[in-house]
Amino acid sequence: MSRLKFSILFFLVLFVASESRAEEEKVAELKEEFNEALLLRPLPDRKVLAHFHFHSSAPPTRTYGRHHYLFPKSIYQLVHKFQVREMELSFTQGRWNYERWGGFEPISSSYAKPPGVELWAEFDVPHHQVDDSWKNLTHALSGLFCASINFLEHSTSYSTPQWSFRSFSGKLRYGTLPREAVCTENLTPWLKLLPCRDKAGLSSLMDRPSIYRGYYHSQRLHLKSDEFDTSNMSTGIVLEQTLTVVLQPNTFSEKISQPSWSLSSLFGRKVSGKCSLSHSSNLYVQFEQNLLSKVNELWGKSEASKNEILINESVQNNPLFELSLPPKRVIKEVENLQKEGSILFEFSIDNYDESDPFDLGLKWKLPVVWSCRQAPLRASRFLLGSGNERGAIALSMKSTRSNNIERAGFDEKECWLRVGIFQVVPWYVKVYYHTLEVFLDGELQSTMDNIEKIHVSPSEDKVSPGVMEIVLRLPCSVKTAALTLEFDKGFLHIDEYPPDANQGFDIPSAVVCFGDFLTSMTFDDNSLQNIPILSKLQENTPVISYTEVLLVPLTTPDFSMPYNVITITCTVFALYFGSLLNALRRRAGEEERLLKAKAAKKTGPLTLMLSRLSAKLRGKPWEPPQQSSSTRSSINYKLIVKVALVAGIGVAWHYYFQ
Ligand SMILES: *[C@@H]1O[C@H](CO)[C@@H](O)[C@H](O)[C@H]1NC(C)=O
Ligand SMILES: *[C@@H]1O[C@H](CO)[C@@H](O)[C@H](O)[C@H]1NC(C)=O
Ligand SMILES: *[C@@H]1O[C@H](CO)[C@@H](O)[C@H](O)[C@H]1NC(C)=O
Numbered sequence: 001m002s003r004l005k006f007s008i009l010f011f012l013v014l015f016v017a018s019e020s021r022a023e024e025e026k027v028a029e030l031k032e033e034f035n036e037a038l039l040l041r042p043l044p045d046r047k048v049l050a051h052f053h054f055h056s057s058a059p060p061t062r063t064y065g066r067h068h069y070l071f072p073k074s075i076y077q078l079v080h081k082f083q084v085r086e087m088e089l090s091f092t093q094g095r096w097n098y099e100r101w102g103g104f105e106p107i108s109s110s111y112a113k114p115p116g117v118e119l120w121a122e123f124d125v126p127h128h129q130v131d132d133s134w135k136n137l138t139h140a141l142s143g144l145f146c147a148s149i150n151f152l153e154h155s156t157s158y159s160t161p162q163w164s165f166r167s168f169s170g171k172l173r174y175g176t177l178p179r180e181a182v183c184t185e186n187l188t189p190w191l192k193l194l195p196c197r198d199k200a201g202l203s204s205l206m207d208r209p210s211i212y213r214g215y216y217h218s219q220r221l222h223l224k225s226d227e228f229d230t231s232n233m234s235t236g237i238v239l240e241q242t243l244t245v246v247l248q249p250n251t252f253s254e255k256i257s258q259p260s261w262s263l264s265s266l267f268g269r270k271v272s273g274k275c276s277l278s279h280s281s282n283l284y285v286q287f288e289q290n291l292l293s294k295v296n297e298l299w300g301k302s303e304a305s306k307n308e309i310l311i312n313e314s315v316q317n318n319p320l321f322e323l324s325l326p327p328k329r330v331i332k333e334v335e336n337l338q339k340e341g342s343i344l345f346e347f348s349i350d351n352y353d354e355s356d357p358f359d360l361g362l363k364w365k366l367p368v369v370w371s372c373r374q375a376p377l378r379a380s381r382f383l384l385g386s387g388n389e390r391g392a393i394a395l396s397m398k399s400t401r402s403n404n405i406e407r408a409g410f411d412e413k414e415c416w417l418r419v420g421i422f423q424v425v426p427w428y429v430k431v432y433y434h435t436l437e438v439f440l441d442g443e444l445q446s447t448m449d450n451i452e453k454i455h456v457s458p459s460e461d462k463v464s465p466g467v468m469e470i471v472l473r474l475p476c477s478v479k480t481a482a483l484t485l486e487f488d489k490g491f492l493h494i495d496e497y498p499p500d501a502n503q504g505f506d507i508p509s510a511v512v513c514f515g516d517f518l519t520s521m522t523f524d525d526n527s528l529q530n531i532p533i534l535s536k537l538q539e540n541t542p543v544i545s546y547t548e549v550l551l552v553p554l555t556t557p558d559f560s561m562p563y564n565v566i567t568i569t570c571t572v573f574a575l576y577f578g579s580l581l582n583a584l585r586r587r588a589g590e591e592e593r594l595l596k597a598k599a600a601k602k603t604g605p606l607t608l609m610l611s612r613l614s615a616k617l618r619g620k621p622w623e624p625p626q627q628s629s630s631t632r633s634s635i636n637y638k639l640i641v642k643v644a645l646v647a648g649i650g651v652a653w654h655y656y657f658q
Contacts, residue, residue, distance in 0.1 A: 030059040032070040034195050036278045037533040038202045039107075041286040042362065043246065044370050045100045046259055047215060048266060051107060052202060052243040054194055055532035060227055060236040070277060071237065072193040074144060079225045079237055082137045085171075086224045087121040089141060089149075091182040094216035094246075098545050101216075101246065102288075102372035103400075106537045109519050111244045113218045114509035114546040116178040119152060123171050124228040134158065134173045146185045151177060155464050156427055162455050164422040164469035165511065174424070178506040178549040182217065184208050190219055193241060194275075201275025202283070202349070205267040206243070216246040240536070258368060262324065262361030270357035274349050280531060283347040283360065285323065289333075290370040292343060295320050298366070320368055324361035331534075334522040342521070374400035376417060377481070379512040381547040388489060388555045393431070395421065395510060395547065396482040415476035418452065421483070423510035425466040427459040428490035429552055433468065435486040441479050450474060461490070471515075489554050497556065507550040514543040568657055576650035583642045610637050 039051040058064070058071035061080075068076060078084065096112035119141070123133045135153040142149035152158050158175035161167075165174055191198045191206070198206050211217060225237040249261035264270050274281035298319045328348045333341025352358040377397040385391035397419065425431050433456045438445045452471040459466035474481050518540040528534045614636045 030064050032059065032068055033057050033279050034070050034275070034277055035280050035532045036194075036202045036275060037280070037282050037284065037531070038205070039284045039286055039533065040360075041107075041288070042258060042291070043101050044372060045097075046248070047101075048247050048249055048261060049101065049107070050243075050245050050247060050266065051111065052206070053533040053536070054203070054241040055536075056193075056195075056239045056241075057235070058237045058239075060234045062234075064236070070195050071239070075193060075223060075239055076237065078137070078140055078144075079223065079227060082121075082133045082140070083124040083228055084137070084223065084225060085122045085124045085228070086167075086222075087137075088119070088220065088222045089145070090118045090218055090220040091145075091147065091180070091186050092116065092118070092216075092218040093182045093212075094214070095548065096216055096218075096546070097246075098375065098378060100372065103375035103378070103545055104373040104517070104519055104543055106519055106521060106539070106541060107244070109541045109544045110536075111218065111220065111242055112546065113220060114176060114178065115549055116176060116182075116506075117147060117149060117152075117180040118176045119149060120165070120172060120174040122167055122169060123173075125171070127170060130171050130173065131155070138175075145189050147180060147182075148177065156462060157465070159424045159457075159465055159467045161422060161467065162469055163453075164420050164455075164471070164513065176424070176508040178508050182219070183212070187211075187219060187243075190221065190241065193221075193239070195277040196275035200273060201278055201281060202271060203275070205263065205269050205271060207268045210247070210267045210269075211243075211245055214245040214247045216244070218242075218244045220244070240532070257366070258364040260361070260363040263359050265361075270359040271349050271352065272357040273353045281349050282328075282531065282533075283349060283358075284331075284533070285327075285345045285347070285360070285362065286342055287345075288342045288370065288372065290372070291320075291368065294368050294370060320364065320366055322363045322365065324359075324363070331523060331525070331528065334524055375543045375545055376400065376514055376517060377419065377512075379510075379545055379547050381510055381550060383550055383552065384484065388553070390486065390488045391552070392435075392484050392486045393425075393507070393550065394482055394484045395423075395512075396480065397512070399479050417474045417476050417478065418514070418516050419472045419474060419481075420513040420515055421468070421470045421472065421510055422513070423468045424508055425459065425468070425487070426505065426507065427461055427463070427465055428492055428505065428554065429466075429487050429507060430459065430490050431466050431468075431485050431487040433458060433466075433485065435484075437484045438472070439480075439482040439484070440474065441481075489552070491555065494557060497559075501554075501556040501559070504551040504553045507552060509546040509549050512545050512547060517543040519543055569654075572650065572653050572657065575653075576646065579646040579650075580643065583639065583646060614640070 033056070035053075035055040037053045037055075039049075039053065041049040041051075043049055056071050058068055058076060066076075090113040092113040092115050095115055096108060098108060098112070102108050119138070121134065121137060123130050125133050138152045139150050141147075152175035157177075158173050160170065161172060161174055162170070166172065187206070187208070191203060194203055196203065198204055220240075220242045222240040222242075223237060224240075226234040227237060247266050249259040249266055251259040251261065251265070271283075295318055323345065325347060327345035329346050331344040331346060333343065335341045347358075347360060349358045376399065378400055379395060379397045381393065381395045383391055384394050436447055438447050438450050440450070450472055452473040453469075454471070455467075455469040457464070457467045468485075470483075472481070472483075519542075520540045521534075521537045523534065523538065529538070617640075618636075
């Protein structure tokens with residue numbers, strides 16, 4: 001009996017234990033998480049790229065509920081109110097230099113953004129509600145980030161990409177404000193979304209003067225939610241906040257060598273410990289392969305021992321550079337046929353605090369020159385033509401020649417390079433899409449031969465912008481390719497001009513996408529998928545670059561005209577009345593004396609007639625001229641002539657200037 005009891009008890013205990021473990025697993029799965037990371041990378045032009053990456057996630061509401069202790073409430077409400085499936089908002093100052101800072105790697109493809117504000121969002125609402133949701137979302141975001149994002153609510157300022165921009169669902173809206181200035185008032189609300197703000201952790205490095213002194217500055221917020229999916233595999237809301245800055249270390253080293261830097265010299269601050277709410281808090285220093293091959297050259301070792309050199313010895317003891325702290329681990333990217341891998345040194349800031357702040361330094365020992373990987377074609381856009389009536393937009397693409405081994409889509413015999421272009425043009429630049437011309441290596445081609453797919457929605461005056469989506473199919477051997485499109489410049493109503501209309505009007509950046517070329521980092525170690533920044537870098541993303549913003553001068557009215565008219569009219573009136581009053585009121589004694597002297601002479605018949613006329617004008621009976629009255633009438637005669645003259649001048653002036 002007692003044995004039976006015991007065994008029952010035993011099973012009960014086992015059951016309860018297993019139950020609670022299952023519960024625990026479930027709870028562990030459904031956890032809010034926050035991660036922070038910073039990636040630093042020396043750039044070939046003596047600058048340093050710093051990429052802050054903050055990752056917050058909230059489990060689905062259906063299983064977890066609505067209360068969060070880490071995830072920002074405002075973002076949660078935004079997602080639920082407007083049923084946002086995916087959204088990206090970026091504030092950028094400066095332009096990413098694809099040539100020098102890299103054009104074929106995950107950071108340039110995912111985090112290099114066009115100047116100003118770019119917003120795109122995909123909604124989970126019926127098609128007819130998408131525009132309303134977009135409008136309300138722009139207002140909410142504009143309040144949240146202290147920026148004029150609400151200007152994107154007008155149908156003239158956003159567009160609906162059909163297939164070239166990320167999604168095929170037709171529920172995506174895209175808008176940009178190229179002229180939006182970005183400053184601390186946008187950064188502060190963005191930092192407010194982080195659990196530690198900028199008080200602790202890696203974000204405490206964000207010293208405003210250091211960050212805004214940089215050459216490029218892009219603050220981005222990306223959120224993805226599958227809250228409204230009916231399947232039970234949903235992951236909830238994932239919020240990714242990144243700040244990408246390119247800084248110039250201020251050292252006084254010779255021109256040729258790379259400048260040495262440390263966190264405190266770059267940002268003017270050190271990291272005093274991690275954000276205690278953060279799950280992981282890591283700093284990575286990345287060295288590109290082109291740079292690492294220099295190490296190997298200098299080291300003079302055989303190809304076989306290369307990995308060992310990099311992983312075993314390069315850290316403290318290599319001929320090129322020296323890191324001030326030993327890394328926690330070294331992560332080597334897997335090499336494949338297409339590319340050689342870069343290398344990441346990982347540092348953890350868990351064990352540092354106020355008294356012992358974390359400060360990493362990099363010291364270069366030898367001058368080194370290397371170059372970044374480039375996209376297959378480098379795109380740039382410019383305007384043709386002159387005058388205020390018409391012009392043309394040209395998009396030129398030059399082969400970078402660095403990828404001639406990496407051939408993308410093979411057709412039967414030939415090799416083709418596919419280039420997707422997405423371009424939005426405001427309605428007042430009236431593009432004639434039938435004038436599209438394609439030049440390959442300077443020669444005009446028949447357009448249809450080189451276009452694989454095209455979708456154009458022409459602009460409608462004061463209603464919608466013009467959108468062009470195009471996939472070009474170029475032979476791989478192409479050296480230069482160019483597209484031209486002609487346009488007429490439209491006229492705006494006086495209310496539609498911005499305050500500084502004479503500066504010109506911006507045409508937003510075009511997006512050039514090389515869909516056949518995917519960029520990602522690959523690591524052997526599967527556990528690295530758990531670190532958000534590394535799992536993000538391991539995602540396959542197509543190579544994307546943005547072109548320049550174009551500045552189109554339009555005919556602008558002379559806004560100072562009303563002012564000019566008012567001032568000239570006032571001047572004329574002042575002259576007229578001034579002289580009139582002067583003439584009417586003057587009784588100079590000297591003049592009278594002069595007239596007395598004149599009257600002493602014989603009065604002529606003309607004087608007689610005039611005095612008669614003046615008497616009539618004054619409505620008095622005419623008196624034969626006497627000594628005294630003749631004086632007076634003579635005064636009146638002069639007076640009348642003067643008044644008439646001034647009035648005449650005044651009227652003539654008035655009519656002439658009208
Ligand atoms: C957008 O906001 C307006 C005004 O507040 C409201 O009437 C409308 O229902 C909202 N639409 C959506 C889709 O949220
Ligand atoms: C989803 O949940 C339902 C019950 O709520 C279950 O029957 C179904 O198997 C689940 N599906 C998946 C893919 O987990
Ligand atoms: C360093 O290299 C040696 C061989 O040169 C190897 O045995 C050792 O495992 C390496 N250490 C690490 C940490 O990779």
